[in-house]
Amino acid sequence: MNTKPHRDTILVEDAKILSHEAFDGDQYVMRVHAPGCAARTKAGQFAHLSVHPQRPMRRPISIMRVSADEGWVDFLYKALGEGTELLAQRQVGETLSMMGPIGVPFTVEAKRPLLIGGGVGMPPMIAIAEQIKKTDQKPFVILGSEVPFPFTVKPSQIMVDGIPEGVIGSMPLLEDWNIPSRLASLQGYPGCHEGYVTDLARHWLKSLDDQARSEVELYACGPHVMLEAVVNLAREFDLPVQVSLEEFMACAVGGCAGCVVEVETDDGPAMKRVCVDGPIFDGYKVF
Numbered sequence: 001m002n003t004k005p006h007r008d009t010i011l012v013e014d015a016k017i018l019s020h021e022a023f024d025g026d027q028y029v030m031r032v033h034a035p036g037c038a039a040r041t042k043a044g045q046f047a048h049l050s051v052h053p054q055r056p057m058r059r060p061i062s063i064m065r066v067s068a069d070e071g072w073v074d075f076l077y078k079a080l081g082e083g084t085e086l087l088a089q090r091q092v093g094e095t096l097s098m099m100g101p102i103g104v105p106f107t108v109e110a111k112r113p114l115l116i117g118g119g120v121g122m123p124p125m126i127a128i129a130e131q132i133k134k135t136d137q138k139p140f141v142i143l144g145s146e147v148p149f150p151f152t153v154k155p156s157q158i159m160v161d162g163i164p165e166g167v168i169g170s171m172p173l174l175e176d177w178n179i180p181s182r183l184a185s186l187q188g189y190p191g192c193h194e195g196y197v198t199d200l201a202r203h204w205l206k207s208l209d210d211q212a213r214s215e216v217e218l219y220a221c222g223p224h225v226m227l228e229a230v231v232n233l234a235r236e237f238d239l240p241v242q243v244s245l246e247e248f249m250a251c252a253v254g255g256c257a258g259c260v261v262e263v264e265t266d267d268g269p270a271m272k273r274v275c276v277d278g279p280i281f282d283g284y285k286v287f
Contacts, residue, residue, distance in 0.1 A: 001191075002179060005062030005217050005235065009040065009101070010011060010100065010101070010102055010253065011037055011040070011096070011100065012097065012099050012210055013034045013035075013036050013037060013045055013096060013097075013098050013100075013136055014095045014096075014097060014098075014279060015032035015033060015034040015037075015049075015073070015095065015096045015097070016033045016034055016094070016095050017030060017031070017090060017092050017093060017095070017096065017099040018031045018032060018033055018037075018072060018092065019031045019087055019089065019092060020090065020091065020092055022088070023148065023150040024148040024150075024166060025078070025145075025148055025150075025272060026078055026088070026146060026147075027034065027076065027077070027078050027079075027147065028057050028076070028078075028088050028150075028151040028253055029037040029074060029075070029076050029150060030065075030072050030074070030075050030077070030090075031072050031073070032072065032075075032085075032096060032098065032258040033042055033047075033072055034071065034073045034098050034100070034278060035068075037063075037066070037073055037101055038066040038067060038068050038071050038073050039068045039071075039099040040101050041063050041066045041100070041127075042051060042101070042105035042106075042131070042239075043075065043099040043106050043108065043127035043128040043130075043131045044103065044104070044105040044106035044123060044124050044127065044128070044221075044244055044280045045062075045098060045100065045101035045102060045103045045104075045105050046060050046061060046063075046100065046101070046103055046252075047060070047063055047073065047075070047097050047098050047100030047101060047102065048060050048098070048099040048100065048249070048252040049061055049082065049087065049096050049097075049099075050097040050098070050279040051076075051083045051086045051090075051096075051240050052083075052086040052087070052089075052090070054086075054133040055082070055083060055086055057083065057250070058099070058252065059077075059083045059084060059087065059103075060095075060126050060249045060275070061075045061077050062068075062075070062076075062120070062121075062123040062127075062197075062221070062244070062246075063075065063100070063101060063123065063124075064076050064122075064123030064124075064127055064189060065123075065127065065130055066089075067128060067234060068195070070227055073098075073100075073247045074123075074162050075123070076120060076123045076126075076150055076183075077120060077186070078119070078120045078206050081101065081197065082174055085246060087208070088119070088157050089212075091208045092246045093228050096150065097101055099253070100210070101279060102252055102253065102275060102276065102278065103276065103279050103280070104278055105280060106124070106128055106244070106280050107242070107280075108128055108131065108132055108137070108217075108219065108221055108241055109217075110137070110215060110216060110217035110240070111136075111138060111214065111215035112137070112138050112139070112140070112208075112215040112216045112217075113128065113132065113137060113138075113140075113216075113217055113219055114139075114140055114142070114201060114204070114205075114216050114217070114218045114221040114228055115128055115129060115139055115140070115141045115142070115219050115220075116142045116143075116144075116197050116198070116201060116218065116221075116222070116226075117141070117142075117143050117197075117218070117220070117221055117222055118142070118143075118144045118197055118220075118221070118222025118223055118226040119145055119146070119147075119222055119223060120144070120145070120200065120246075121221035121223070121226070121246070122143050122145075122150075122220045122221075122222075123218070123225065123242070124219075124244050125141055125219065125220075125221060126144065126171075126173070126174075127180070128219060129141055129174055129177065129179050129281040133177045133178075135177060138178075139242065140160065140161060140179075140182075140204060140281070141171070141177055141179060141180070141181035141182075142181070142182055142183075142184060142185040142200050142204075143171060143181060143182075143183050143184070143195035143197070144147030144183070144185060144196065144202055144222070145149070145185055146185060146186060146187055147182075147187075148185065148189070149171070149189075151171055151172060153169040153170070153171075153183060153189065153190070153191055153192070154169070154171070154172040154175055155168045155170070155186065155191060156168050156169070156170035156177065156180065156182070157170065158170070158175065158178065158179075159180075159181040160180045160182060160204065161204075161207045161208075161236075162203050162204045162207025162208070163182055163193075163200070163204060164200075164203060164207075165195060165284025166191070167182055167191065167200070168181075168182075168191045168216060169182065169183040169190070169191030169192045170183065170190070171183070172261075182200060184197045184199070184200045196226075196229065197222075197226065197230075198226075198229045198230060198232075198233045201218075201230075201233060202233060202236075205233075205237050205239075205286055210217075211263070213237065213239070215222050216236060216238070216239050217239060217240045217241065217242070218230055218233070218234050218239055218241040218242070218283070219241070219242050219243075219244075219251070220241065220242075220243050220244070220283070221240070221243065221244035221246070227243045227245070227287065228247060228282065229261075230243065231243065231283040231284065232261075234284075235284075235285060240282075241282070241283035242280055242281070242282060243280070243281055243282060243283040243287075244278070244279045244280050245261060245274045245278050245279050245286065246274075246279065247259040247261065247274040247279075249274070249275050251273045253275060253276060254273050254275055254276035254277075257271075259273055259274040259275050260273055260274070260284075261273060261274055261278075261281075261286060262275075262287040263277075263281060263285050263286050264284075265285070
């Protein structure tokens with residue numbers, strides 16, 4: 001009997017770059033043709049990408065969107081170090097070696113998912129939104145960034161109760177899907193909430209009645225300090241919360257144990273590998 005959850009689920013593909021767009025703040029959105037990965041991916045999973053023939057070490061990058069029908073996979077990443085700077089130089093038509101999809105995905109069963117993404121933690125939230133956009137779930141998406149957003153901010157036409165006046169900036173893609181979204185930043189961007197994503201989330205949660213609030217679960221990906229704040233917000237309102245952790249990885253398939261974090265289990269604290277035991281964890285068990 002096969003008891004290994006990741007056995008025969010991770011593919012290695014030659015992924016041809018279909019498009020590669022640059023945005024302010026050293027941010028990039030890359031689309032590759034990888035039909036095997038596209039057919040298997042669930043929200044919250046990631047891929048391990050080769051960045052350059054001269055650099056054998058791969059880089060883990062969260063999957064933002066997929067099309068199983070057309071066989072493409074989208075990534076949003078920020079050029080922060082040598083590896084991603086080399087990746088940013090890769091051109092349309094070139095081929096990358098890609099391993100994926102990897103990791104435990106989000107379990108999204110809440111009637112009112114509250115999706116919170118910060119910086120390059122935005123992609124898993126977009127992935128959740130796309131995965132559930134045709135269901136009867138009622139997601140609300142809050143995205144935060146301290147550099148310009150990697151899309152043209154659009155005034156939302158979707159009303160959201162409890163949001164401060166003037167906070168109307170949204171992500172066009174989510175707006176097209178009829179999924180409400182709002183943006184937060186400390187940089188004074190027009191239409192965005194001047195503050196943290198958790199401040200904006202608190203406004204929204206306080207506007208809900210007890211019944212509506214009981215239907216909420218929080219899902220988050222972003223910097224460590226943001227995730228800790230999201231879990232504290234969940235505690236404040238006594239709500240379940242799932243977080244996607246981002247750790248430095250070498251093998252990304254559970255062999256090297258270089259990405260372990262301490263997680264509370266029924267048997268006490270245990271060290272878990274973010275790559276294959278995660279990256280999705282119950283927020284209360286890691287914070």
